[in-house]
Amino acid sequence: MLRCEEAAIRLSMWGAMQLAVVDLAGERGGEPVFSGISFLLVPHGSLVITGPNGAGKSTLLRVLAGLLPSAGGRIAWEGGGEDWPTLAGSAHYLGHLNAMKPALTVAENLAFWRAFHGSHRASVIEALDRVGLSGTGHLPFGYLSTGQKRRVSIARLLVSRRPLWLLDEPTAGLDRASEAQFAEMMDEHLASGGMIVAATHLPLGLSGAKTLEMGGRRTHGGHAEVLDGAATAPGGL
Amino acid sequence: MLALLVREIRLGIRAGGGALTGVLFFLAVVSAIPFAVGPDISLLARLGPAVLWIGALLAGLLGLDRLFQADREDGSLDLMIVARDTHLLVATVFVKCVAHWLVALLPLVVAAPVFGLLMNMDAVAIGAATLTLLVGTPALAFVGAAGASVTVALPRGGLLVSVLVLPIAIPVLIFGVSASYAAVNEPDPFLPPFLILAALTLFMAVIGPLAAAVALRYAAD
Numbered sequence: 001m002l003r004c005e006e007a008a009i010r011l012s013m014w015g016a017m018q019l020a021v022v023d024l025a026g027e028r029g030g031e032p033v034f035s036g037i038s039f040l041l042v043p044h045g046s047l048v049i050t051g052p053n054g055a056g057k058s059t060l061l062r063v064l065a066g067l068l069p070s071a072g073g074r075i076a077w078e079g080g081g082e083d084w085p086t087l088a089g090s091a092h093y094l095g096h097l098n099a100m101k102p103a104l105t106v107a108e109n110l111a112f113w114r115a116f117h118g119s120h121r122a123s124v125i126e127a128l129d130r131v132g133l134s135g136t137g138h139l140p141f142g143y144l145s146t147g148q149k150r151r152v153s154i155a156r157l158l159v160s161r162r163p164l165w166l167l168d169e170p171t172a173g174l175d176r177a178s179e180a181q182f183a184e185m186m187d188e189h190l191a192s193g194g195m196i197v198a199a200t201h202l203p204l205g206l207s208g209a210k211t212l213e214m215g216g217r218r219t220h221g222g223h224a225e226v227l228d229g230a231a232t233a234p235g236g237l
Numbered sequence: 238m239l240a241l242l243v244r245e246i247r248l249g250i251r252a253g254g255g256a257l258t259g260v261l262f263f264l265a266v267v268s269a270i271p272f273a274v275g276p277d278i279s280l281l282a283r284l285g286p287a288v289l290w291i292g293a294l295l296a297g298l299l300g301l302d303r304l305f306q307a308d309r310e311d312g313s314l315d316l317m318i319v320a321r322d323t324h325l326l327v328a329t330v331f332v333k334c335v336a337h338w339l340v341a342l343l344p345l346v347v348a349a350p351v352f353g354l355l356m357n358m359d360a361v362a363i364g365a366a367t368l369t370l371l372v373g374t375p376a377l378a379f380v381g382a383a384g385a386s387v388t389v390a391l392p393r394g395g396l397l398v399s400v401l402v403l404p405i406a407i408p409v410l411i412f413g414v415s416a417s418y419a420a421v422n423e424p425d426p427f428l429p430p431f432l433i434l435a436a437l438t439l440f441m442a443v444i445g446p447l448a449a450a451v452a453l454r455y456a457a458d
């Protein structure tokens with residue numbers, strides 16, 4: 001009984017924000033890559049997309065981010081209210097590329113994305129602190145190592161608020177400690193009512209995530225129910 | 238959007254000087270002409286405005302292919318497309334065009350009076366050529382954005398951008414040069430070609446970013 005009340009409170013606080021994907025199909029250059037993908041994501045919920053290379057993980061994320069048109073099916077973003085009316089506007093997209101300029105300093109890069117994306121959350125210094133890069137703000141981004149660059153890119157997720165994180169191989173190039181740190185950040189994001197869709201073939205250390213297995217060269221009928229991650233996400237509200 | 242403008246200007250100044258290469262190329266074109274034409278001073282003065290305009294046009298085409306390609310290669314373009322609900326892609330492109338003009342084309346306008354001296358132009362001719370360049374070069378940035386966005390996915394799209402952009406930039410060249418000449422040659426009126434030049438810039442400021450935004454939207458893969 002208590003669980004139901006809790007859930008009701010959560011729903012009222014976060015509206016009934018949800019990402020519903022029904023029978024989604026994607027293609028790359030006219031070639032179908034996957035089809036029949038369905039899942040439902042609600043606040044506190046996370047979905048890990050796994051599968052071999054070429055299974056269409058990145059394509060799925062790019063379709064969700066609105067960078068590629070879908071080849072069929074339906075993506076519905078509901079209950080975002082006035083703050084988060086559309087899916088693309090409610091999402092942080094962390095792709096393979098870091099979207100930072102080597103000629104600018106780390107702080108300048110982050111400050112730009114913070115100003116560009118709006119909905120401020122952490123300050124640039126706080127975010128760099130959080131990913132363990134305090135004191136590197138004045139360095140040109142091009143001077144950093146691969147893992148450090150990735151961590152700056154992850155810090156970008158912290159400087160602006162977005163309910164949905166779309167992560168494409170987020171931990172590529174990270175060391176063990178940074179992976180753990182990032183897992184902690186994702187848990188915090190989920191605990192505060194966020195949602196995560198992550199494509200990866202490395203374990204992310206994400207507690208309570210549902211898994212969507214995309215297999216082979218063509219995936220058909222991948223299906224994951226991520227109805228309420230709250231039961232397993234630590235912290236709650 | 239102000240943040241984007243500041244970032245673009247910083248990049249233009251810092252990352253290997255797009256501004257300086259343009260001006261150097263401009264200087265190369267203008268200083269080569271007297272050697273080709275010969276030591277006829279009055280002929281040089283008559284050619285002056287046209288040479289300045291051709292030099293500025295060619296120098297302006299130089300950095301265009303990198304306008305969106307650099308952002309595409311490091312993933313920034315993806316994020317700008319994802320953020321299109323808060324910042325219309327057209328507005329993002331417009332700001333990038335303005336920044337490109339400030340960094341790459343405005344230095345050409347500033348350098349034009351100095352290069353005018355190389356062509357033995359008198360003060361009025363230099364003033365008129367500089368003024369028409371000031372009003373006409375923004376059109377190059379806006380048309381260039383459309384060309385650059387079409388070729389954004391091509392690794393060696395530089396020449397293609399120039400070929401695409403040049404025909405659309407020809408009217409700008411025609412009215413820019415004719416306004417410059419009209420300022421020196423007595424019976425010709427200066428204002429009509431100058432106003433058409435200004436109208437062309439305003440027209441391109443609307444059409445260019447719009448076309449570029451549509452092309453970028455569908456270039457994502």
